Amino acid sequence: MKFLIYLIAYPILWIVSKLPFSVFYIVSDFFYILLYRIIGYRKKTVRENIKLAMPELSDTEVKRIERESFRHLCDIFLEMIKTFTISEKELKKRFVFTNLDTVLNIEKDNKSIMLFCAHYANWEWTIILDRLIQSQGYAVYKKINNPYFDQLFIKIRSRFNTILVEIKDTIRLIRKNETENKHGVYAFISDQSPMISQTNCWQEFMGVEVPIYTGGEALCKKFNMVPMYLDVKFIKRGHYEATFVPLLKEGENVKEVPNYELMTRFLKETEQTIRKAPAYYFWTHKRWKHRGNKPANIK
Template sequence: MFVAKFFAKVMIKKGFSRLGVGLLYLISLLPYPILFFIADILFVLIYYVIGYRRKVVQQNLANAFPEKSLSERQAIEKKYFRFLADLILETIKLYSISPEETIKRVDFRDHLLQDNEAFKQGKSIIAAVGHYGNWESGCLRMGLVKERKCIIAYKPLSNNIFDKFFFDLRSRFGTLMVPMKNTFRTVVAHRREHTLTVLAGDQTPSRDEVTYFTNFLNQPTAVFLGVEKLAKTTDSLVVFCDVRRVGRGYYTCTFVPLFDNPKETAEYEITNAHVQYLENVIREEPEYWLWSHRRWKFKPEDLN
């Protein structure tokens, strides 16, 4: 979603929406070595020349890691922007990447699920995913899982041209893309089809959608309760989709079971669990999370 918004904003400002979509498609046809060469140039532009959201990143890192020195946070910042440049080009590549290349570059690991009794019973799955690593690659890879219908919730873009481009990108392997406002109805309608539903667990709710704050990266954080509500309504297996970068353009995608019987959990237990899992992942290698996102727009006291 970040890459979609990044290009949509740039192209809308320049008035080149249709031309921009065509350009993105042509870029997607380039081989990976050339894409990463472009990414190296893009890193210099967004980090040194434009200074894209550097203050946002610096503030987010300072709030999340007060125990780290300034030099440590600066090192994370620079690594993040190097990865961000790669992420942008890798995501564009997804528009024309083949199924075979996708399977090669995203090592899909479901061994933890295969030994799970709830999975063996055919329960549907609600998967929480973070904006970590190349989550777009992981979601595209899920469309190649033929055993289950894959549903992914997304926020539509305001620009119709770019919204269609990225809708087509994400759904090209058969994934059912559903606007967030329609997710609950769609998942309930397909609950008997052993579906795999993926929701971003670190999206920022709008002010009027906030009902719960949890502690995330050292600060009170407003979170959506969609994963928890859907899991309890459909009695689905709750997992975390753990996407890790193992090389430039290469990832692993591991499904980690969190709850087999969501209806037996306490209120907010599921939400706190998947948020905490994501935080643990981020703390291991922080440079792969989306630090340029304005995640903490308001605090609990702002809503009183």
């Protein structure tokens, strides 16, 4: 059945990816009407998340952000499909890094970068970074249940030289690379909601205490990497700007930073990004589902 679904979906995805952008976003608008107006996919979750994270907003403001976020959600999904066939030249024009020299200078110092990312704007198109730097880029990801779609999305996301690595294989890969003096840029989507049993740290995110992943920080400190936050800004439909934001203070040694402090800084940067333009955050994700369930043995 999984293979049958894949066989049916593959040609449709390919055709959609080949559409000119003028038509492409008309298709996205259709999916927006279907998803938001007719099906109401996770509409309640989105509304609750926005109200929980920004209780100061009026109902009118919440509904506006809700509508815009669903429209953008459809754009993101189709833009991911567009990655199937988009040219390098076109993607470089649509996803621009404002301070690429920051990464290039770190490369000159022969250091690896731990790039903390959020589910904001279009995180998928970050893969074009590999065409602009000397180091190898890696994207840490979670395997998709359907093995055929899993391989397809690996293929799509690897088009511009990014190497995808499963979470369980990350530490082994980094250790091997550092032993062989191969430096890289490791991108972690770090605003997910982990299982309570798999975390020992809770912090406030958008004013709500939640469990957080700390694996990226631990690896960063263990292998003496440079921690950076990727601040992605929505410019207009299909166009984004990304800025590298250092998570270390001047003269600070990453190994001496108190435990979980890097995650605190990442979450603060992410909050600032969201509050400036909340419609482009991935509100359908149940980021706050564990609130109020903090184990008694966790400080």
